[in-house]
Amino acid sequence: MTVTVVTSPDDSRSIKRELTRSLRRRKLQALVLVAPLLLFILFMFIYPIGGMLLRSVYSPDFARAMPATVAAIAEWPGSGTPPEAAWAGVASDMVALQQRNEAGPVAAALNVEMSGARSLVLKTARNAGKLTAPYREAMVTLDPMWNDARIWQAIKRLSSPVTPRFYLAAVDMKVDEAGSIVSQPEDRQIYRSLFLRTLLISGVVTLCCLILGYPVAHLLANLPLRISNILMIFVLLPFWTSLLVRTTAWIVLLQKQGVVNSLLVWSHVLTDETRAELIFNRTGTILAMTHILLPFMILPLYSVMKTVSPVYVKAARSLGANQFVAFTKVYVPQTFAGVAAGCLLVFILAVGYYITPALVGGESGTLISNMIAYHIQKSLNWGLAAALGAILLTAILALYWTFNRLTKIDIIGLG
Amino acid sequence: MALPAYADRWERIWHWVYLTFCTLVFLFLLLPVLVVVPLSFNAEPYFSFTEGMLTLDPAAYSLRWYRDILQNGMADPTQLFSGWSWIGDAWANSQWIHAAKNSIVIAIGATILSTLLGTVAALGLSQSILPGRRLIMALLISPMIVPIIVTSTSLYFLFSEIGLANTYLGLIVAHAILGTPFVVITVTSTLSGFDRSLIRAGQSLGASPLVVFQRVIMPLILPGILSGALFAFGTSFDEVVAVIFLADYDQRTIPRQMWSGLREQISPTILAVATILVAMSILLLTVVELLRRRSERLRGLTS
Amino acid sequence: MEQGRSIVHFVNVGKTYDGERLIVDDLSLEIARGEFLTLLGPSGSGKTTTLMMLAGFETPTRGQILLNGQEINRLAPHRRGIGMVFQNYALFPHMTVAENLAFPLNVRALGKAEVEARVIRALDLVKLGGFAARRPAQLSGGQQQRIAVARALIFEPELVLMDEPLGALDKQLREGMQYEIRELHQRLGVTIVYVTHDQAEALTMSDRIAVFDQGKIQQLASPTELYEKPRTSFVANFVGDNNLMAAEVDTLRSDHLCSVVLEGGDKVIAVATDDLMPGQKVMLSLRPERLRLDPDAGAGTSSRLKGVIEEIVYLGDHMRIFVRTANQVRFLIKAANKEPHHGLTKGGMLTFGWSAQDCRALPV
């Protein structure tokens, strides 16, 4: 079609201006509708997550609690013990902490850097009032551990508010006394293997879900609607049943005095003494999580398979393929979108799982989320919890983003 | 799926293996959910079927764990049922009733908040003219993707700062955040299937924009809104991680109560609660299914 | 036309969506009360846009639209009282057929009894008496179409717009519905503005046809005139089959006739449709059914040519014969299947001719 330009340029400009104005008005209207939820999510969700992630690199609490120490230790190059000014700083800070009853967090933070520091700090704080100059002698008399250069190096590391130490800790590394980055000693390495275990268990759960879910989704998609609607209840009822109910059910089934063990004893496969450990370990976690996440695999698979026309398989068979070849070479490739969506959904959910591993996972079946909760609630090492959370979140977002780029499938719409 | 007449023997065997496998998976899905139901009527404090239960001896069954739901936490649990004072005691002091009240209040609050915000946002999102639509959509549904532990701990720090920790409002806000993606998704997908020429048809027939909204748009997207709202309700009703971090005893919900039950003093009372919850989910499932069918019928997908 | 006769008047209406391209370009058009006017044109020519401006769903960028003498440029669509039939029917899926029909009456707050009576009458009008309680999804395409027509007519608008209403129906149903709509129009006396891209449909149904191309009306005329006397080569090409040949005016003659030279040198006589000048480039339009196979038999044959038969297509009631002349001009001839045409074989020679009145020289 040829382009007919609006005759006079003046005219054209005013028309364009009006069009732009009405366009802007409509954009604004749409924005106004979206704004309440967007602001809600930004302020109550994105902002706090940002705040928490910030904790993984920014930790001003120590510096705030020990202002005199931090000021004095800045001059100290880091070898031997620091000059008297730093000792005096510690002593005066300890007095203030004791008055405000806030020595605990400082002790905890220092203890992470150097074990045994907790009791040192608490003891010093208790006795801070009695310390007199020269502080070096007074403090060493109180506890000879103050003579250890490593405690001062730890204080110096903590005195900087921006720190990589949480991320290092989250991958089982640390800054050693000499200031270089090294791996934690073997016996203190837990996080790398925990991440690996989380990935492994999630992978196994995803695979189990795929193996169990694919044939079922295929059956549901190919049965007459009347029957498949009824069978769908088998998938949807667990889906709508409370997570805790399903976890409870697995505990009831699998515990030592539970249904499965009793059944095995009753049928003389086991005796009362050899009841099997089916739960509170990795097996329990995998079994329960597979059961809980299976609907998230079946539903996207089903909705993709529903759109696959049976014509193609028929065509393949008419071209001479047997059932197996027709299925694997013609049908399965057409369901890849569903496979990808289901696997991604299950994997993402599994990686972030908390409740079920906490209840049925025992020692060997807990995941990274459980460790984050532990550091938030018990050890109060929030920076480390934030670093672990940041790594988990980054991994999930990266996975989701790659998936979207690769497949352009909207898993949300399917789920 | 009948097998064609020309199927050979291997195909037949394969077909039966396949059907058996599917049956087993269906049982795997459903049995664990259903197994708690009979066990909740166990007269003994065990998690397994007793001899008596298997021989259907009426004495092996009892409602004691259901009674325990009400009695647990009562000021005077030994009191026999005696009218109003008993009911009053249970209503005021039973731990599970306390939890149920909290669950309902929080779930309703969260549902209203997320349905309102989500529906209005979906109306905006469905307009292709909206600048940055993909980004906004990604932000709005991100609570579904972010691991719940990250969300909960983040909110824990924020709420401690702004005084929402251990409050009902805090929990309602937290659950609304988790529920809005479902509302946004169901309503936008309803709207995307919405035929815009219906709006023009309504206007050409003489209806003002308001009347068109009331009588044409609303009835057609209402099923989508309702099922989004049900999803939000179910999410809140089932949520426990945020409650663990953001509530203390006063705001304890049913899942939170179950959580402590499972970790501390596991008793068959939990099975009785679980049975009630299964009954509720059957109800919820039925409602959602009816809504879905109604919406399909309305949109003329089936007759 | 005085005010009483014309119901709609487009005055120099222009429309652009992006401020650059005119989708409707300086459109002036008067629609007489009670007439059946069709907007015909290829897809993208601005028909729907024109209709939507009249219905009120788009605002003209410039110019005026008058309804009964009143400017309605900024009048909201629901206040215009114009009935409309949409291509996809746009029946409300959540309402029954009866509720769909009652909708425009209810929003006008008519009494219950009146509404019921009118719904029954409307259903009878479109011969769907027993379908009141059905949902639109339970009706066939043709039935939905008829309900859509009934719904547009039930509130007795003076003017009804239809945008490709039969586009989704198969051929047989479409022909039946064309007839029914035409009949309804005659019975009720409403004014109908009808949009289609199907020239056969336009020719069967309309009192007048406005042929659209690139946002402009190329010709506004009755079906006969449009077919017999196309004024531009676009119209000649779009309406019906045609032999179109580039040519140059040689000499002007009396009686609006002129002599033109085809590419390759053949000279023929044609009707000069406009004020032509010798040497001007023109397009010759020659309907294939007006070409004669036996030019010497009938009187009035003014031009004759000879060529090789390239292809014969047998179509039952007629045959299509493709002929190429020595000067490489290609002709399509439609010959009625009255008597067997012996001796017509592929590769054979054929002499054909036409009357000067049937050959039109159109300015390009």
Ligand SMILES: Nc1ncnc2c1ncn2[C@@H]1O[C@H](COP(=O)(O)OP(=O)(O)O)[C@@H](O)[C@H]1O
């Ligand atoms: N809302 C719109 N925004 C931008 N361009 C449009 C819009 N509607 C139609 N157009 C353009 O206007 C031209 C004419 O469209 P239309 O009036 O629908 O033609 P027709 O009905 O004759 O096929 C087309 O090129 C189309 O792309």
Ligand SMILES: [Mg+2]
């Ligand atoms: Mg059109």
